[in-house]
Each structure stands twice: as C-alpha cells, then as structure tokens.
Amino acid sequence: MKTKEEKQNILRDLRDKFSKATSIIVVNLKGLKTNDQRKIREVLRQSECIFQVAKKTLIFKVKPDFPLSDEALKFPFALIWGFDHSASAFRSLKLLKNGGITLDIAGGYLMDRILTTEQVWQLSELPTKEELIQKLSGILKHQISNLVFSLKFPLQKMVIILSQVKSSKK
Numbered sequence: 001m002k003t004k005e006e007k008q009n010i011l012r013d014l015r016d017k018f019s020k021a022t023s024i025i026v027v028n029l030k031g032l033k034t035n036d037q038r039k040i041r042e043v044l045r046q047s048e049c050i051f052q053v054a055k056k057t058l059i060f061k062v063k064p065d066f067p068l069s070d071e072a073l074k075f076p077f078a079l080i081w082g083f084d085h086s087a088s089a090f091r092s093l094k095l096l097k098n099g100g101i102t103l104d105i106a107g108g109y110l111m112d113r114i115l116t117t118e119q120v121w122q123l124s125e126l127p128t129k130e131e132l133i134q135k136l137s138g139i140l141k142h143q144i145s146n147l148v149f150s151l152k153f154p155l156q157k158m159v160i161i162l163s164q165v166k167s168s169k170k
Contacts, residue, residue, distance in 0.1 A: 021081045026106040029076040044089070047089065050081040056077070059079075086128075091124060093124035107120070
C-alpha cells in the first residue's frame, strides 16, 4: 500500500502533466499484453511522449472536469501524454498501428479541445511538417519547370523559324 506522501507525489506529478501537456490520449488497456505495453512505451519515448497507467479516482481528483465520465471509464486505462506542439503523440499511434499494435482509444485532448475516437485516429494520419514541406517543394519545383518550359518554348520556336528562313535564302 502506498504512503500518503507517495500518493501526494503522484497527484503532484499528474497536476504537472495536465498543466504541461498539449495532447492527451486515453487508451483502453483491456486485452493489451505486457509486451505490447513495453513496445508502446519505447515508441512513445522516441517521440518524447509518456505512457502512464493511472487510477481514475486520482485523475478526477486532479482534474474534476475530465471529459470522460466515470461510467465511460469502466475499463483499465492509460494516458498518452504529448508535450510538444507537433502532435507527436497522435503520429505515434500511426507508428504503433504500422507495427502491429492497434490501440482501443477512448478519446483525447488537443490543446484543451476534447476529441472523439475518430478524431484521434484522423489526427494520427496527418503528415508531418517535413512531409508537407517536401510535397510543397515538389509542387513548386514542377510549376517552376513548367514556367521555364513555357517561356523557353517560344524562343526555341523562333530560333527554328529563323534557321528555316536562313536555309531557304541560301
């Protein structure tokens, strides 16, 4: 059994995480194997996120306005905490899914906005900033190439016509 001081430390830790987190995902642990939980922790650690199993009584004590009701959390659950603004916690879900671990998502938060399960999965499918920059640069490069060709073609046509005129005068 935990001492009162240990419980106070847990509450302080949860308060700190709730205040710093930009994204939170609630995951159903029912049926999730220990090996899968270890893999989840490894993937999330690489993304600078935290996977934490928590008691709902402590969650409601720290955050009474927690959006998922007591009845909605009748299963053992964990929280995935994301602390950056790049939504890496959501992209980690995609990595886990590609790795063969599909999580049962109960809901989530993104910058104090409540998300449904479907919205969490949609966010996980969004491309990264780097991927968007690559796509944009590819599109711009293609457009510039088309512009160069369009501007260059009349000059080439004029050169061909002039060379034909020159050869016809000879």
